[in-house]
Amino acid sequence: MEKYLEKFRFYLRLTGVSAISRRYFVMNTFDGALIALGVIIGAWTSGPVQPRTIIGAGLGVSLAMGISGFSGTYFVERAERLRKLEELEHSLLMDLHHSVHVKAQRTAMIWAALVNALSPSLAAVIAIMPFVFAHYGLISINEAVIISLMLIFSVLFMIGVYLGKISRERVIISGIRIMIVGIITAAIIMLLGNI
């Protein structure tokens, strides 16, 4: 296991996919959280809604984002990385098919695609979790909405903290900055929903 993990880390270093997947992770978790926010507040402000409807819509969105994230990234990364390999082969005047580069690039494509697929889905699934409790009657729908919003804002805050760590800025300020985007989005949707 340790051996495979070391090999995996070597492949990530070799391809430089870590920085790209960090960007994918932040962008797509942010996307997933805001989309879930849109679905939840949009449904809630439109009138009486069943928790089941929000769960269905949330899971559907989460699945669609996951599939779209995986396939889109895989094909984009594949095209870019195959081109890079070809350029490298041209510079070295050798066939790289038996080298670690091909395996590493293949691993990088799948890793980037997985990060891109799982990050928005995870954010959306976290956001709709309270509605599962509401569905079983453990909490009311209004409580579920409030808990869900709190979860979404926490996810956004964590993204900000993570970005603050990367940029070595003040993490709390960075967290609040990202959270404000979520609050503004929620306010706009509520305003439009009430028109």
Added chain:
Amino acid sequence: MVEQPTIKRVVLDVLKPHQPAIPEFASRIVSCNGAHRVNVSLAEIDQNTESIKVLVEGNDIDLETIRACIEEMGATIHSVDEVEVARKV
């Protein structure tokens, strides 16, 4: 009894991609069969590639194993610049 001569030291001119970086590249060669000590020095750097001098020392260096190790990392041996062979008498 006279033993077969073995390669103790070899200097190679190698063209490699920027990745793996030189410390990792050297560490991987030293893990190859027959290599005890590896010294890598950068000769020239290009947009996609680096030319390096690789000095490999060991008790019984198998050039083909070293070549396979180097090629596995996507690098290629341009020339064998120096070889030191010895045998016990």
